[in-house]
Each structure stands twice: as C-alpha cells, then as structure tokens.
Amino acid sequence: MNQCRLRSLVRVRRSLALGLRATDHHILARQALRTIQTTAQGRGVHDLDSFANGCSAAYIEGLYNKWKRNPKSVDESWNELFSGDDRTTAKRRPLPASHFRKYRRPPVERTAMKARSGARTASGGASAAPAAPPSDWKNIDDHHVIQAIIRAYQSRGHLAADLDPLGIVGPKKLKSVDGTHRHAAREVLRQHYSYIFNDLNTMFKLPSSTMIGGDQEFLTLKEILDRLERIYCGHIGVEYMQITSLTKTNWIRDRFEKPGGLDLTKEEKKLILERLTRSTGFENFLAKKFSSEKRFGLEGCDIMIPCIKEVVDRATKQGVESILIGMAHRGRLNVLANICRKPIADILSQFHGLKATDSGSGDVKYHLGVFQERLNRQTNRMVRITVVANPSHLEHVNPVLLGKARAEMFQRGDTCGSKVMPIIIHGDASFSGQGVVYESMHLSDLPSYTTYGTIHIVSNNQVGFTTDPRFSRSSRYCTDVAKVVNAPILHVNADDPEACIQCARIVTDYRTRFRKDVVIDIVGYRRNGHNEADEPMFTQPLMYQRIRKLKPCLQLYAEKLIKEGVVTDSEFKAMVSNYEKICEDAWTKSKAVKSIKYSSWIDSPWPGFFEGRDRLKLCPTGVSTDTLKTIGEMFSTPPPSEHKFEAHKGILRILAQRTQMVQDKVADWSLGEAFAFGSLLKEGIHVRLSGQDVERGTFSHRHHVLHHQKEDKVVYNSLDHLYPDQAPYSVCNSSLSECAVLGFEHGYSMASPHALVIWEGQFGDFCNTAQCIIDTFIASGETKWVRQSGVVMLLPHSMEGMGPEHSSGRMERFLQMSDDDPDVYPDTCDADFVARQLMSVNWIVTNLSTPANLFHCLRRQVNMGFRKPLINFSPKSLLRHPLARSPFKDFNECSSFQRLIPDKGPAGKKPEGVKKLVFCSGKVYYDLFKERDDHQQVETVALVRVEQLCPFPYDLISQQLELYPKAELLWAQEEHKNNGGWFYVQPRFDTALLKNENESRCISYRGRPPSSSPATGNKVQHYSEYKALIKSVFGELTPENKKRLEEQIKKQQAKAKADAQSKPSTKPPSTPPKGGSTPPPAPTGPQPRKPLISMPSRPPRGGKQRSGSAPAPDLVDEASAARNTEPDSPAHDGASPSAWKRSGSAPAPSLAPRASAPRSPSKAQTYRNPPSPAHDGAAPSTRQDSSEFIKRRPAKDSGSRSRTQKNPEESELDPTRPEH
C-alpha cells in the first residue's frame, strides 16, 4: 500500500518537474514528495514505475495538510513518510557537508519530453515511459527553481532596482545565509524567495534563457544570484519581458547579461566626466549669472546631457545623419549649448532683453528651436541636429517632431530610419499625464506614419511642478504608457553616470537594430524648485531636506574616478575651470550683441526656397485641358484588365460617372480635388493626404484607393500612376487621433515647402481634440518661431440636419484667431495687394463653393512664394450637388482662384434693380440660390459668395458694395449667430463701408439665433430653422409662387414614377453649369419643396437624380455606393478594353514600362530629385517594381491572421517592409 502511494507521489513529482504545476499548494506536495523520495531510496525502492496507479496530487496534498495539522490524523505509513524531512525545518538546521554536492546532470527536458510523448502514445494518459531515477528528482526540481529565479529577476528585477538617488523609494536589502546583502525580495522572487537561502554553493547548469554565464555553463547558486542582482537590481531596472518578440527579449538579455558587457574603459569614463562637467558647469554658470531668471535648470538630472551625447555619437557612427529632438523646458538651454552646440554667446544674448530686428512676436528662450549642422568630433561625421520649437503645452511637440522626422526621411529617401532619427525628451509627470503621448506612440508602427523607432528619454525628477508621483499617476512607473507599443524601458539611477551611459548605448543600438521605439527613464531629482524663482520646500519639505544633503552627481562621480585612478584631482579641477572659461568668454561676447533675430532660431530652414524669389508673385494656378483629361481619365478608370483587378460594382459605377463627367468636361468635388492633386504631382510636388478614412472619404466620395474584391489588401491608387516621373502621392488612413495626426502632418509640412500636406477631419468639429496643435502650432507658429507651414486642414462643415456634432468645423474659432486687423482698411491699390495680404496674415480661411475654386486654392498653396496654413471648410452635400460642379474652362490656364464670386445672373447684370445684396459663404449659397428662384427674386436679390474669408477680400467687397449702391446689405449664414463667419465679417464690412465717405449703409445679419450648441439634432427643428432663415432673406412665398411650386412637385413626382417604370439609366447627372461660375438658372422642371440641399435624401431607386435637387450625401456608409448600383444596370466592366481609353499623354498603365520608368531628374526643388521613396517611404526601386501598379499592402494586415492582433515578429524581421 505504501509503495502504491509512493508511486502516485512520484507521478505528482514528475508532473511538477515537467512544469505542469507551479502553484503554492503544489509546493507542499513537492516537499512531501522530497520526503517520500528520500524514504523510498532508503528502502531501496527504485523501480517505482511498476507501482503506478491513479492517485492524484490533490489527494496527497490533502493528506499532507492534514498531517501537518495533526500527524496522528493520517495513516502511520504517511506519518512516517511525511516526517522524514521538512524543508522548513531543514532551513533552520546547519547544512551537512554532503549537501554541497557536485552537480550531476539531471535527466531534465529530454526525460521529461520522453515522459510526455510516452504519455501521448499511451493514449489515455497512463504513461508508458520510464520515470527518472528518484535520485534525480531533486536535481530536476532545483533546476526548475533556478530557471524560475532567473526569470523572476529578468521580469521583475526592476522592482527591486536601486533607482532613486534620493533613496526615498528604494528596495530594502536583505541578508542571506552567506552574509550577502541582496535586493531581490518577495516582490521579485515570490514563491522562490526562501530558496535563495539554500544551496548557495551548489553548482547549477544555466538554462538557455540566460546569458549571465558567458562561456561558463555552470555556476553556483551564489554566483547566479550575485550576477542577477548586479544586472537587474542595481542602478538599472530593465522592463523588457513584456515584449512579445523573442528576438528582442533575447537581444536585450544578451546586452545586459553577458559578463563584461556593461564595462567601460578608462577613456570612456573620462569622457563621461568631461561631459558631465559641461552639463553641470552650464547650469552653474547660468545660476551664477542669472540667479532669478527662469531657465528650468537640469540640476539633479545633469547626466541627461552626456546620455543624449552618447546617443548622438553612437547613432552617427551607425549612419544617422540627422537627429531631431523634441523636448520641453527642462534642460533645454543645456541641450542647445552642449548637444546642438549653439554658440553659448547666442544663448546668453537671449538673457539680455534685446529687441528683435525681424518681424514676429518671438518666444521665451526655453521654447525656441535650433538647427545646427556640425562635425561630430567623436565620429568625424557631419550631423544635423534640430531641436523643434515648441509651445509650453507639454508633450504636444511629440507628433510634430515625428511628422517632421518622417518628412525628412521621405526627402532623403530614407526608407528605414537609418539616416534620420527622432529623440523625444519627456518630463515624468507629463509623460504619464498627457494623452498626446499615447496618441503619438500609436503612430510609431503605422506604415505611413512610422519613424522607424523613436528614442524616448525621460528626465525624471520625481516631481511635476509641485505634484508628487503618487498624486500624478496611477501606474507604477511614469513610463508605463510605452508598454502599449512593446517598447523596452530602461530605468536608471541618475547618480550612476556609467549606468546611464550604458543605457544610452543600449537604446541607440536597439533602435538601430529593430527600428522600434525604446525608452530610457533617467531617475534623478530636481535640485531647485520648478523654476529658479520657485520655493520647493513649500510642497516637498522632506524631499528637499534630503536633496540639500546630497552631493551633486558630478562631485560624486569625480570622487569615484579619482579613487579609481581614472583622473587626478587636478585634472578634474582643470576640466571644471576650462569650461567656466568657455562660459565666461561667451558671456563677454554676448554683451557685444545689440539686437537679436528671431530667424536665427529657426528649426526648419528651407534653403533655396526664399532666395532669389519674388515672394509677392502669385503664379498662375490653371492647367491645360490636356492635363485635366489625362488626370480625369486615369482617375475615372479601373486598373487595366491584364491586372485582373476586381473592383466593387459600386465603385465601377462611380468611375463610370467620372468618365461621363470627363467627357462632358465638367468636374464635381472629387474630380476637382483630383485635378489639383494630379497636376501638382505632375509638377513634382509631393502630395500627402492624411486623416481618418481619407482614402475613401468620410462621405464615400473620394475613392482614391480601390480595393480588390477577391484578394485581401490588394489595392490600386490611380493618382499615384498618372505620369511616369510624377512625385509620389501618399493618401493614408490615419489612426483615430486628431491631435497626434494633425500635429504629425503639421510637422511633415514644416520639413519642406515642396509638398502639399493635407489633414482632413472626419467631421469638422473633431478638430476640437486637436485644438492645442491648432492654437499653439498652426495659428501662431510663424509668429512665434518664424517658421512657415503650408499645411491644409479640410474640415467638413455645413448644416444638413445631422445633429450638433457633425455640422460645424467651428469656423468662428479659426476666424477669431486670424490676425488681420478688422479696423484697418488695407492698401487695396497696391499691385501686390493680394499676395501681401496673404503673406501678412497668420493663416488662410476659406469656405469654398465650387470644385474649381478648391482646385485653384489647393494649387495656390504651393504656387505662393511663401507658405501659409490653409483652413478650408469642406462641403458634405455639395460633394454630389449637381450645381456644385465646375466646367473644365474654370480650371484652365485663363482661370484662377476666386476670393469672391459675384452674382453673374440677372441681378449681377442689372445691378441698379437689385434691392438686396446678400453676402454669404459656402454651402448656404446653394440654398439661397434655389430659394431665390422659388421666390422669383432673381432680379432683385444679388447673391455674392465670399470664398476666402480670411484674409478678408476688402478690394472685391468694396467693388460689390459700389456695384449695388441702393441695395440693402445682408450677411446670410446657416450657422448660429455666435458661430460661422458673422462676428468676423461684420467689423470688416463696417471698415469697408466706412472707407467710402458717401456710404451710409451697414450690413445686417440673417441666420439662426445664437446657440451654445452648433446645431439641432432634431430634423424638424432643423427644417423650421432653415425656413426662418429663408424667410428672413426672401420674405414669405407669395400665393402664386406657392401654387406654382406645388404644381412643379406634382409634375416631378409623376415623372419620377414614370422613370421608375422605365429602364433606369446609368448616365449620371452631370449638368455643367453654364454662364461662368454662377450656377445655371434654376431648372424649369418641378422642384421639391425642401429636401433640396439641407435634408439628406436619396433619389428614388432606379430613378434619375432630380434636376436641381441635392442628392443626399452618403455620409457614413460605403455600402451606399453599392446600393446605388442597379443590379441590372450595364455594369462598367473594368476588364473591357473599351474601359481603358486614354488620352495620348497618359502613360500606358502596363507593368513593364512602369517598371523601368525613370524618375525625371530635371526639377530641383521638388521631390523628384531625391531618391524618392515609392510611396511615402518605400525605396525608389520598390516604386518602379513591376508589382507596384497594383499594390499589396503590408502583410501585417493580412487576412490570414486575426485582424485583432499584430504579429510582433513581422516588422522586426523586415524593418523595411513596403508600405502601401
């Protein structure tokens, strides 16, 4: 019976050895087994297999627990077994000499594997494999405990690391049996904690999951623990076991664990000391000279400078040519002086309170940007270092920096971040507190946004302004947010310079090796208050009592190196005084500076762009009809049949409609936009369109990327294939972030003036969540930092009864932030008035009403001799409005952007008869246009569209005012009175009216009353508000007009019914507007009363679009495109040769010619010259690859794997994976 029980115990024992059980209660069973094993051996029981039966571990555990409580409660035989040995008592007894036995290789995995496979073959669980001899069980057990201990250090060692130089939060050391003091406590070792008191001199074979042994295969437990302690619980705490990639974890393990891997030479130590001397010396110098000036000193985290320097050196050695740094206030001046090597005299001159000689308002010294190109003396290579100017708003520079880095990569043809590297320096409180950190991190691995790894450095002074970490975050570390992207995080004690430098090396190498984000968290303290005028003892008294007693890091390190004999005391003193002299000399030099220039702090110079250019010359924006045809035909044609690309039927129908429009020489909104993009691409201007769902367009109108209906991720983008030597077109659906993505695109636009960079909001008001980027970068960037940007924001905006959150792009906010003076009438007689006005305003705000004007406006963005952000309020229902179309002639060489569109109808032709002059902007024009017709007031009411709101077109407004001298002046808008353009235009109209001495009129408002909500969510209310607006402009409908309209409706309904019975036509409505840019006279056919423009509605299925009425925009659902396709309609066949009619100038979209098509080297200043990446980041060779015409998107989205997971290994195996 005893033997039978023994056998079952052995089985439990084996399952433990196999790692199948590891919970605490099984440890008890294991202890029991140990006892039994010893006893069994003593009795000579060896072949235990022959006693196999099915007793369970739980049964033995139960017995053991029972026995522990009362030994007499179990059978005598169990008592005998259980009382044989007990680990808890053994712990207290001195260990016998025999215990320190030589290691004997346990029959570990192989035996276990056999046992496992044996169990499998025995089908049913009864193992047929012979068990290991019982003498080996202890060894197996020990081996696994060792493995578990190693893993515990690897994954939780950082919890016991000595990271805080203040010693406030730190691990307690505990004393082991051998007298060694160790950090690792229960938090790290958990159930294995007691084991470290045992078996210290026993040799163990090291498992493959550690590299601590180097060349040694065996180490004593003591040595294992000592090494693990040094590596994981010293001054570095590494968090990396959360990384799901084995390659990466092994790489980090290797770097940290390999013996000697973290050692430094004497020269290296000396260099650290020199750099630390500079870092500390700079702060000391400023403190001495400007004791009460805010400079946000780095004292307490001074080592950050040598760390960044190490990153720069190492990265340049590895091939990086351009380093972009984004950071906040703390230590910024030090970075400028000691990393960028901005002349110290220039920095000091900022303290003198000098006047600037150039325009702009400037910024405080610790926000200014810097661009320096210099020789890195350590590597003898040129390196360009940029510190991006930033606002006070913490962390918001991150996406801007990333976008700029991405654009630089694009310009250099750097397809994997090997030449350009971003570094972001964070504060501890802001890193965990600001949401933009998270949003930016999520861009890090997106194909069109990745910067192939960013190095994040946290200057962790353990306090945010006055807030302790315990009140500023819920996570253990301030860096926990970085875990969302699987980044390794290296926490390091700032008072251990060597550890910090080692971490700097490792993070740089990691980024080079894997092209992924990585974090180094330098845990220091803040020697002074938040700024130099601040008293920290008010809020952190105990912390600061401790800080006062601490020696500065420089002193500690100097003492250490002097003790080690690396430097002598006098050498160190010489280092200090040398740097003091450098600062003093710079100080003297700075006193000679009499004025400053904001432009000498520019972070994004555009060499060659401004030189020799007449900035006030506005180049023409029209293009030839041939160009329109080429673009139009490519844009409206599916891929040629040989590619067997199966497009969605609904898409084919849309393409057919586009083809029809091209034939009719008329363009809708999407075609107008495509003309702008295509013609710029042709001219070598890179176009990038980014935002949520921009590839298709929120309203399913754009469809720039067609998707193969049978093959996953096979796509076609016609605008990227217009001309063989065109610039790359990048259209990218972004992550669901406005703040980070808009910031990114703004940064992208800063890098070069030779690109049209557009961010589109899904709905206009979602830009709310990017307000910080809008306020602090886009609206004011040029004024503060002399840095231009031509970024375009497209904000869908208009009242269509879609509710409060989908109607407004918050035009009023942009207009309120515009800095043209409402009370000053500009010199409109100046020949360069238009350009001068554009140049002097902070941004351009438009609310366009025709595709042609969109075309010219977008082209003007890059045809100007300077760059300005453009905020355009984009339409929704106008995307498909039959009147919102432009004839080709409005795009040609004789056409141009119209800041204001006058009335060209009967009212405009006979202005003397006009009673009301109604100014309006955007989509409401079409409402008014239709209603004016219904009210039969086409001769008495003039409708004038203000297309460009800011800068205000005073010259054209004045002309209109003079043209209609007797008319009542109205401003009509659909937005509520406190929204929209009214508050902006009113004072400007007054200024324009005051200009004319004979003028006595003033302008009055017609529109919705003020409201806190941008729009009603109730369609009935929406409609009644609309009626009120119309009534306020045109008055009540007369009974005759009412009757006439009712008859029209009846007729229309009858016609629709008849149409529904006849075969539906696929020909799209494409009435080209006649008579210039004014829509044609209202259709004579019956008109519906309301749904016209405001209410989304769909034409009857199978019926033709009602002439003059707005087809409903498909606001959210792509499937609607398909629904519009009649099942029995002659579908446009992409495979048919007739579908592939091209004008002579269009390149044949076959594979071979494109594969060899060279990029034209002719245009300097464009994106053609650099070895252009294929599609925003892919190598030129990839671009010309034959498979490129139809693109296969990155496999990580492949349908073969769950779409909910990304494969962590994929991108690491191929960091240069192609982009779409």
Ligand SMILES: Cc1ncc(C[n+]2csc(CCOP(=O)(O)OP(=O)(O)O)c2C)c(N)n1
């Ligand atoms: C978005 C934003 N919120 C608040 C502030 C005000 N502020 C400036 S510095 C600071 C503390 C930042 O703490 P931390 O990130 O730890 O950096 P430290 O100043 O300690 O280096 C605060 C709250 C700010 N500048 N920006």
